[in-house]
Amino acid sequence: xxxxxxxxxxxxxxxxxxxxxxxxxxxxxxxxxxxxxxxxxxxxxxxxxxxxxxxxxxxxxxxxxxxxxxxxxxxxxxxxxxxxxxxxxxxxxxxxxxxxxxxxxxxxxxxxxxxxx
Amino acid sequence: xxxxxxxxxxxxxxxxxxxxxxxxxxxxxxxxxxxxxxxxxxxxxxxxxxxxxxxxxxxxxxxxxxxxxxxxxxxxxxxxxxxxxxxxxxxxxxxxxxxxxxxxxxx
Numbered sequence: 399x400x401x402x403x404x405x406x407x408x409x410x411x412x413x414x415x416x417x418x419x420x421x422x423x424x425x426x427x428x429x430x431x432x433x434x435x436x437x438x439x440x441x442x443x444x445x446x447x448x449x450x451x452x453x454x455x456x457x458x459x460x461x462x463x464x465x466x467x468x469x470x471x472x473x474x475x476x477x478x479x480x481x482x483x484x485x486x487x488x489x490x491x492x493x494x495x496x497x498x499x500x501x502x503x504x505x506x507x508x509x510x511x512x513x514x515x
Numbered sequence: 516x517x518x519x520x521x522x523x524x525x526x527x528x529x530x531x532x533x534x535x536x537x538x539x540x541x542x543x544x545x546x547x548x549x550x551x552x553x554x555x556x557x558x559x560x561x562x563x564x565x566x567x568x569x570x571x572x573x574x575x576x577x578x579x580x581x582x583x584x585x586x587x588x589x590x591x592x593x594x595x596x597x598x599x600x601x602x603x604x605x606x607x608x609x610x611x612x613x614x615x616x617x618x619x620x621x622x
Binding site: 433435442443444445448457458459461493495499500501503504505506507508 | 545547549551553558559560561564565570602604606609610612613614615616
C-alpha cells in the first residue's frame with residue numbers, strides 16, 4: 399500500500415534551518431510529484447512547493463521562495479524539504495503529499511517543527 | 516494568486532442532517548477543485564477531485580458540484596464520524612491555494 403513516512407519532530411532555534419524527510423513506499427516514486435504543505439497551530443493548510451520526483455524540477459510558493467528547497471533521493475524513494483532562516487512563525491506541522499495533477503492523494507503523517515529560543 | 520473563500524467557517528448540525536459547504540474562487544478555475552477532510556491530529560484526506568469526482572473508497576454520502584468560481588460540498592446525512600474540518604483546494608494555477616476550512620460539529 400502507498401505510504402509516506404516522515405521524520406520525527408524537531409525543535410530549532412530562530413535563525414536555524416530544518417530538513418524534513420518523507421520516505422515513500424508502495425508505488426513507483428518517479429511516476430508522481432511530491433508536494434509540501436504546512437499547518438500552523440490552529441490554522442489552515444498552506445502550500446509550500448512541489449517537486450517532480452522524475453526530473454527533480456521544483457516550484458515554490460513565493461512566500462517561501464528564498465528559504466525553501468525540495469530535493470529527492472530516487473535510490474531510496476525519499477523526498478526532503480529544507481527550510482532556512484526559521485522564525486517562530488515557522489512553528490507548524492509540515493506534511494508531504496503525493497501529487498498527481500495537483501491532487502494530493504496520499505499524505506505523510508506530518509512532522510511538527512517548533513521554533514523557539 | 517487565486518483566492519479561495521470558504522463558508523461557513525464553523526457549521527453545527529444534528530446527526531442525520533444534510534450539510535453543505537461552499538467555496539468561491541476569485542477567478543474562473545473551471546472544475547480544478549478538490550475537497551479534503553482533516554480530522555484532529557491527522558493528515559488531510561482527499562475526498563473529492565475535479566469538483567465532483569469521488570475518490571476511490573470514499574462513501575457516496577459525500578458529494579461535490581460546481582464550476583467556474585462557485586463550488587459546493589455536501590454530506591447527505593451527517594454522522595459522528597464526519598466531525599472534521601473540510602478544505603477546498605484549487606489547482607488551476609500554482610500556487611495551490613486552500614480555502615480557510617469549515618469545522619463541522621455535531622449539535
